[in-house]
Amino acid sequence: MKVGIVGVGFMGTTHAAGWAATDVEIVGFCAETPEEAQSIAPQYQARIYPDLKSLLNDVDVIDICTPTHLHHDMVLQAAQAGKHIICEKPLARTVEQAQEMIKACRAASVRLLVAHVVRFFPEYALAKSVVRAGQIGKPAIIRLARGSYRPKKPVGNWFLDFDKSGGMLLDLMIHDFDYARWIAGEVDSVFAKSVGNVWADASIEYGLVILKHTNSALSHIAGAWAYPPPTFRTGLEIAGDAGLIEWSSDSTAPINLLLRKESADAPDVGLPGSPLSESPYTTQIKEFYAALKDDQPTRVSAEDGLAAVQIALAAIESAKTGEPVKLHRLPEAAA
Amino acid sequence: MKIGLMSFAHLHAEAYINNLRAVPGVDMIGLADEDAQRGQHFAQQFNAHYFDSYEALLNARPDGVVVCSENSKHRALVEMAAEAKVHILCEKPLATNPIDSQAILDVCRKNGVKLMTAFPMRFSTPLLEVKAQLDNGTLGQLYCFNATNQGEAPRHLRAWFVDKELAGGGAVTDHTVHLADITRWYTGSEVIEVYAQTNHILYADEAEVETGGLLMLTLANGVFASIDCSWSKPNYYPTWGGLTFELVTDRGAVLVDAFKQNLTVYRHDVRRPVWAYWGSDANQAMIDEFVAAIRGDRSPRVTGLDGHRAVEVVAAAYESARTGQPVRL
Numbered sequence: 001m002k003v004g005i006v007g008v009g010f011m012g013t014t015h016a017a018g019w020a021a022t023d024v025e026i027v028g029f030c031a032e033t034p035e036e037a038q039s040i041a042p043q044y045q046a047r048i049y050p051d052l053k054s055l056l057n058d059v060d061v062i063d064i065c066t067p068t069h070l071h072h073d074m075v076l077q078a079a080q081a082g083k084h085i086i087c088e089k090p091l092a093r094t095v096e097q098a099q100e101m102i103k104a105c106r107a108a109s110v111r112l113l114v115a116h117v118v119r120f121f122p123e124y125a126l127a128k129s130v131v132r133a134g135q136i137g138k139p140a141i142i143r144l145a146r147g148s149y150r151p152k153k154p155v156g157n158w159f160l161d162f163d164k165s166g167g168m169l170l171d172l173m174i175h176d177f178d179y180a181r182w183i184a185g186e187v188d189s190v191f192a193k194s195v196g197n198v199w200a201d202a203s204i205e206y207g208l209v210i211l212k213h214t215n216s217a218l219s220h221i222a223g224a225w226a227y228p229p230p231t232f233r234t235g236l237e238i239a240g241d242a243g244l245i246e247w248s249s250d251s252t253a254p255i256n257l258l259l260r261k262e263s264a265d266a267p268d269v270g271l272p273g274s275p276l277s278e279s280p281y282t283t284q285i286k287e288f289y290a291a292l293k294d295d296q297p298t299r300v301s302a303e304d305g306l307a308a309v310q311i312a313l314a315a316i317e318s319a320k321t322g323e324p325v326k327l328h329r330l331p332e333a334a335a
Numbered sequence: 336m337k338i339g340l341m342s343f344a345h346l347h348a349e350a351y352i353n354n355l356r357a358v359p360g361v362d363m364i365g366l367a368d369e370d371a372q373r374g375q376h377f378a379q380q381f382n383a384h385y386f387d388s389y390e391a392l393l394n395a396r397p398d399g400v401v402v403c404s405e406n407s408k409h410r411a412l413v414e415m416a417a418e419a420k421v422h423i424l425c426e427k428p429l430a431t432n433p434i435d436s437q438a439i440l441d442v443c444r445k446n447g448v449k450l451m452t453a454f455p456m457r458f459s460t461p462l463l464e465v466k467a468q469l470d471n472g473t474l475g476q477l478y479c480f481n482a483t484n485q486g487e488a489p490r491h492l493r494a495w496f497v498d499k500e501l502a503g504g505g506a507v508t509d510h511t512v513h514l515a516d517i518t519r520w521y522t523g524s525e526v527i528e529v530y531a532q533t534n535h536i537l538y539a540d541e542a543e544v545e546t547g548g549l550l551m552l553t554l555a556n557g558v559f560a561s562i563d564c565s566w567s568k569p570n571y572y573p574t575w576g577g578l579t580f581e582l583v584t585d586r587g588a589v590l591v592d593a594f595k596q597n598l599t600v601y602r603h604d605v606r607r608p609v610w611a612y613w614g615s616d617a618n619q620a621m622i623d624e625f626v627a628a629i630r631g632d633r634s635p636r637v638t639g640l641d642g643h644r645a646v647e648v649v650a651a652a653y654e655s656a657r658t659g660q661p662v663r664l
Contacts, residue, residue: 140534141549191532191661193479195478195479195583202478206583208481210561217534218532220549222581226587227588228587239568322528323660324661
């Protein structure tokens, strides 16, 4: 199996390391400018392609790790070329784009796998399996939190361009929208507030979202681009009618450094980091690889990716209008 | 100064009776309870005088009373005490609806007696510390709260907590008012909008009231606050529950856990970890303030109006939960 990766930022680099742990051949990389790919391509004896079109010619699978607003066009191109697709989260910048992408992939009979990596983090996967096994009964109140600092990026900081990224509510909080839906099922309505909608010139962003699930479970989701670098903290709490799961990155860090700092360096984007024998990003790529090779399902589907985008866009709308947003079942939602 | 207790329906009375006895110069004259069995039980347990009726307690001419009845009965007891010209500390929530809490304010004003709402979190030392830092600008400009006041289902402690008639409701009634009050206290601003969702999945077969709830308050100055008031802590949790909030400001965030000052105790006979609280007693500071306000003939630091505003938030939360829409105050 031959794979091409488009986008060589943090995600492209991380996915490349994941693919390297499988039997695939990483054929090449494609970036906004060829120079950007010059450091990574040689590491995998891969070529640098000038554009997506030429890369698609040489691969079986394309892994799209570009900024969110580019996903739609690139997925359509890849589907047109008949290639299987891995697409970073969020699946798309708008619900309509995501719907069109799913339709195009169905029509072309290609797989569309969405990289909702949180489902592959062992603490989140374990909590899901505890719930699935019925150990805490029926989930009633779910609390999810994820917070870091505003992404920095030296040039072309698309994260801070709302038209490109959808802002923190789409880019960051979509992880927990997807996870809440994985735990408690379909969402009926969304109510949200965000600092940026109240104080337009705020230098931080923080969002609070209440989801009402169709089975009457409630989720409370907090997202932050507000903490000092290099903070990245997450937490979950799932209260069921027969038990409770609590977890936070703060309270379960196996290593705490109490070292005097020589410099205040932090990565461009805050990253989760509990030491593990296998990166969750690699676990994800391995599952995607196995699913493509043997034509098996994955724990996250394109339809899940669409549903998460729908919730996030509803949250953005609610935070803007101050009104709750009711979700309607989309025709593309059924696999 | 003489102070009595009207009703032991609320379990906080068990703390307040000892708090009253700890105040120098206060004569805790005893308690009355319409449930004679309950009243006599606690009178014996605390070695206190038992009055046969509320009238008998008020005839003993106390300077103040602490009202710890079921929520829906606060109004009747406050009216009795106010007519008898006795100052009142009333357990929260002040009432089960804004009509009753307004009537409570009115009768106290008419009779010239002080009315304090039992919001002990106003006297929590961690919360006072954060409030001081907020006021002196250390924390930056406040944007929002992400708050929880979760607990175990209080059914195990007092059956009436899950009785809609007596309590006024479930988790929303029980666990919204503290944080509604804290947001008003910290911001000096009023709640202008409430959105709420509730459910009834936890203890579905045992409670007739809502057991889970998530609220979003918006204040006049733009600050917003989510409140998780759910009875989502199992009754074998290391403690009864807790009150936490994350304050988000232009400088970052402050994580506050009001009941974090604990030892973790493992006992062979209990066979689960228990958090033993060693922080300062906020109830004691609250009772001290009630006594000081009577002595100094001044308004208490937490008033009846503060209690009334919190009741308005609760009523709006129920309306929002019913309609699915935010409710303006």
